[in-house]
Amino acid sequence: MNHAQQAINELIEQTEKSVIGQSHVVQALVIGLLTNGHVLLEGLPGTAKTRSVKSLANLLNTSFGRIQFTPDLLPSDVTGTEVYQELDGKPQLHFQPGPIFNSIVLADEVNRAPAKVQAALLEAMAEGTITVGDKTHVLPELFMVLATQNPVEQEGTYPLPEAQMDRFIMKVTVDYPEDEAERDIIRLVRSEELGSETSNELVTPKHIEPELVIEARRQLPSIAVSELVESYIVALVMATRKPERYADSQLQKWIEIGASPRASISLDKCARAYAWLQGRDHVTPDDVRAMVPSVLGHRFSLSYDALADGVDHQRVVQELLDCVEIG
Structure with a gap:
C-alpha cells in the first residue's frame, strides 16, 4: 500500500475505535469522502449516526460544520446571508457565510427540514456552489455532506425529494448493535466519563491532512x-x-x-x-x-x-x- 492508502485505512481504524459495531457505516463515510460524494445515514435515534460523522470529522484536519434541521429552519441558516456593515462611513452589503461553507458538513435529521431548505442543500451538493442574492459563492474543494435521517414513519419528518436522494452517492442503514458491541459501547462511554487512560487512547485524534484525501482521489481513476x-x-x-x-x-x-x-x-x-x-x-x-x-x-x-x-x-x-x- 502507498502512503495515501495507509493513511486512509488508518483513518478508518481510528474512527471505528469510537464508533463500535458500525464498521460498514465508517467504511461508507470514507468511500464517500474518496469519491467526492455525499452520504445519507438512516436509522432510529440513538444508533450513533451523528457520532460516526463527528468522529470522522474530528480526525480530518479541516473545517467542520453542523446543521440541526428543524421545521422552522430557513435557507439562510444553511447558506448564510448578506448583512449591512459600515465601511468608510458607508453601509455596504457583506456576505456572512453559513455552516454549509465548511469542508465536512453534518446535516443532522435532514428530513425534518421544509422544502426550501432542502433545495438550498441540493444546490450545494449538486453544484458545489451557493447562490445568495445575485452572487454565487464557491464551496471548498474538499466538500462533503454527511446527512442523517430518521425513518419516514417517525413523527415530524418530511420525505426527501427524489432529486436530492439521487445526489447521495450512498445511503446506509444504521442498525442496532449486537450484544457484544453494545457491551463495548457501555464500557467506552464509561471510560470517556471517567477520563481514563483507555478513553484517552481511544479518542486521541491523529489528524489526516486534507491533501492526502485529495491525493487519494487522484489515484482512483487509475x-x-x-x-x-x-x-x-x-x-x-x-x-x-x-x-x-x-x-x-x-x-x-x-x-x-x-x-x-x-x-x-x-x-x-x-x-x-x-x-x-x-x-x-x-x-x-x-x-x-x-x-x-x-x-x-x-x-x-x-x-x-x-x-x-x-x-x-x-x-x-x-x-x-x-x-x-x-x-
Whole structure:
C-alpha cells in the first residue's frame, strides 16, 4: 500500500475505535469522502449516526460544520446571508457565510427540514456552489455532506425529494448493535466519563491532512475496470429499468421506476474506491456486489405491489444480485 492508502485505512481504524459495531457505516463515510460524494445515514435515534460523522470529522484536519434541521429552519441558516456593515462611513452589503461553507458538513435529521431548505442543500451538493442574492459563492474543494435521517414513519419528518436522494452517492442503514458491541459501547462511554487512560487512547485524534484525501482521489481513476465488470454494473442498473428481462424474478412486480445513469457512475466510483482501500489496482465483480446495497438501494421506486407485500428496497436489491449474472 502507498502512503495515501495507509493513511486512509488508518483513518478508518481510528474512527471505528469510537464508533463500535458500525464498521460498514465508517467504511461508507470514507468511500464517500474518496469519491467526492455525499452520504445519507438512516436509522432510529440513538444508533450513533451523528457520532460516526463527528468522529470522522474530528480526525480530518479541516473545517467542520453542523446543521440541526428543524421545521422552522430557513435557507439562510444553511447558506448564510448578506448583512449591512459600515465601511468608510458607508453601509455596504457583506456576505456572512453559513455552516454549509465548511469542508465536512453534518446535516443532522435532514428530513425534518421544509422544502426550501432542502433545495438550498441540493444546490450545494449538486453544484458545489451557493447562490445568495445575485452572487454565487464557491464551496471548498474538499466538500462533503454527511446527512442523517430518521425513518419516514417517525413523527415530524418530511420525505426527501427524489432529486436530492439521487445526489447521495450512498445511503446506509444504521442498525442496532449486537450484544457484544453494545457491551463495548457501555464500557467506552464509561471510560470517556471517567477520563481514563483507555478513553484517552481511544479518542486521541491523529489528524489526516486534507491533501492526502485529495491525493487519494487522484489515484482512483487509475484503478482498472474490465469490460466484464463494466457490463456487470450496467446489467445491474438496467435490471431496475427493464425488469421484464428477468421474467422468472419478482423485479417487474416490485420496481416502479428504475435507477438513473447516475447510479452506474456512482457504482463504478464506489467499486473503485472499495478496491483501492483493499490495496488492489483493479475492480472485481465482488467489489461491485459489496457496493450495490448502499449505492443502488435508494435510486429506484417501489411499486404499489411491493409496498402492499411489505417488500423494502433492500429485498429488491437482493433479488437483483440473485438474478443478474456476472458476464
